[in-house]
Amino acid sequence: MYVSYQWLTEYFSMDGITPDALGDKMSRTGIEVEDVVTLSEGLKKIVVGHVLSAVPHPDSDHLNICQVNVGEEEPSQIVCGAPNVAAGQHVIVALPGARITGNVKIKKGKMRGEVSNGMICSLQEVGFDDKVIPKAYAEGIYLLPEDAIPGDSVFPYLGMDDAILELSITPNRADALSMRGVAHEVGAIYDKKPQFKAVELNEAPDDSVQNYVKVAVENAEDAPFYTMRVIKNVTIAESPAWLKNKLMHAGIRPINNVVDITNYILLEYGQPLHAFDYDRLATKEIAVRRAQAGEKFLTLDGEERSLSSENIVITNGQEPVALAGVMGGLTTEIVDETVTVALEAALFNPTSVRKTSKAFNLRSESSSRFEKGINQGTVEEASRHAASLIAELAEGTVVSGVEAVGAAKTSPVELDITLERINHILGTAITAEEVVAIFDRLGFTTKEQEGLFQVCIPPRRWDISIEADLVEEVARIYGYDRLPSHLPVTESQPGKLSQQQQIIRNTRGYLEGAGLSQAISYVLTTPKKAQAYMMRASEPTKLLMPMSEDRSTLRMNLLSGLLDDVHYNVARKNTDVALYEIGRVFYQSEDPSQTLLHEEEHVAGVMTGLTVENDWQHAKKATDFFVLKGVVEGLLASYGLKEAVKYVPMTEKEGMHPGRTAAIYLGEKELGFLGQIHPFAQKEYEVGETYVFEMNLQAIIDAAKEAVVYQTIPKYPEMKRDIALLVDEAIQHQELSQFIYEKGGRFLKDVKLFDIYQGEKIEAGKKSMAYTLTFLNNEATLTDEEVTLAFDKVQKALIEVFAVTIR
The missing domain is CATH 3.30.56.10 (Phenylalanyl-tRNA Synthetase; Chain B, domain 1)
Structure with missing residues (x-):
């Protein structure tokens, strides 16, 4: 909403109140003022000129040499290229040394050999936007009123000695979408009572509106109040300067005196009006109804619209002549030949107006006000004022009476x-x-x-x-x-993280330390992706009214979102990707006594491409199963879980590689899984070998933890023994290492696999696995006999249980 400071002064004195001070005060009382613009700022030496003569330039087919009275002793010669320049006109002249829009300086010069002392300006060149300039002057210079005095500053004649306040009106303050509404607001701020001029309307006593129109409304909810006046014998012409200036400064293009009056009333009262060419209605019947599905209508912009039953239309008893509250029809617009005007003032259903304007992408000053609300107390007053102005400016005669249906709510x-x-x-x-x-x-x-x-x-x-x-x-x-401000007084309590917050923070820190970056994915996804990589059976949870199918279902895994992120990166040539996400997944509860939806905290990660890049110091290394497993093992070890973690091969996990996937168990409870995604999934996401994991973080949070016990660095030396075993290839490292721990005695502190080999020198179906066993006694120095005894016990047990061959 653009508010003219000078327009406000018509309602009360603004002495001592500057536009900037007013803007600041309004912003602090609830209506934000985004900007205060002084229209003439940056412009200077721009005056009224009277064109005494205009003759064609001898060396040009479009230039004219003009002699212009600019209030000096002698006329100034100005060469002008505007197609509409002519003798006798009062125009805008930028004198030599003047500044016009864009801080352009005007100098004396020559054009095709002829001296030009300044410039005859268009409205664009003094700061007016193309969209508000009357079409008659869009391609040429603007003509000032005939009583303009040559040599005077042009700004008062264009209303540019004004300041414009740009208001940001929230939907609940639609009362401020009018000059009168703003005047009431300013009056309340400064304790002033706005004074509005009384409207005098002289109606022809010998003619009645009933002789011209009869109004009917099909549904009172669509149009609770509908009125029509008739003004005859009008003369369509250009509006006076004061009216055009007010419209242009408010962002509205002047059209003609009748249409401009309806827009002026819209600005002053916030009441949209519509003027029909009565003779082109071709009927006395005006009916307000819902459009028929598929009914055609030609709007003022020349577009044919296919209507629906959601649209309210004004008809001439048969066919639509206007879209209620949105736009009029081309066949009944006010034209130069119009002699009788039918003036509509009404209230329309806000929801229907909103749906219509949105469906046809026809946002207008009228529709925005109908959508937000209308002051029902001034509907008739606005209509009276418009009719009075049409009678005054278009020299028309207002026939007596108002044809109306319904009533406005005017009680407080x-x-x-x-x-x-x-x-x-x-x-x-x-x-x-x-x-x-x-x-x-x-x-x-x-x-x-x-x-x-x-x-x-x-x-x-x-x-x-x-x-x-x-x-x-x-x-x-x-x-x-x-308003006073007070700090709340509460009991002081030491703040700390809960166990869940601490574990989530530690998880984030560990994974980022391992080289993974945090990603945050959408909770809503497609039904297919929601059900991929699930860790438990559940029906999907779908939204009743999703914005799109891609965001219709609550996720039941984190990996689908992370794989979308990998696809996005790889498509942009970033092939080395390592991401993790901590977030909730959503299952439908199987227990009828619980709430329908069960939320569960998960952690997931994805790695693809290189983990080590090729440089002078390192050979490149691609991500593989064991790189990812190392990250997961380290993460689980950081929690200090009491129960043992083990990894069990999985061959039938949907979406995962059947030979490179393992389930993660905490004791006997399945915690999650890790491995390579299936080649078909890699093809679907258009990525290379990609390794992933997902775990139930809530189960880790709830699991029993070992107490953290700090110990001194051992005072006694450790002893190490290596052992190489030839075993069946089906035997897993996890089985062997766990067995060695069990049989190694109380001094065995660590078992580390340092080599594994299968090849030509090993018989088929076998593999060689080499371990380092570390022994340590925290209370005394170990003897060689003690270590040898424990080591021999381990070897003997391995031979008996796993039938290994000691190499």
């Missing part, structure tokens, strides 16, 4: 509130006299008795309907900056 809303309640909510000690004064400034009639206020809200403030609204109004006008 009554609310009660107590002084105690106001002070309790605001934390203030405002007196009853102050509250009454605030309501009076707002224009609310108030009765107060022993702290109880009975407040009557006028129709222009239809946004106020409950007690909280009144409290907000008191706070706004009293001043948000005057």
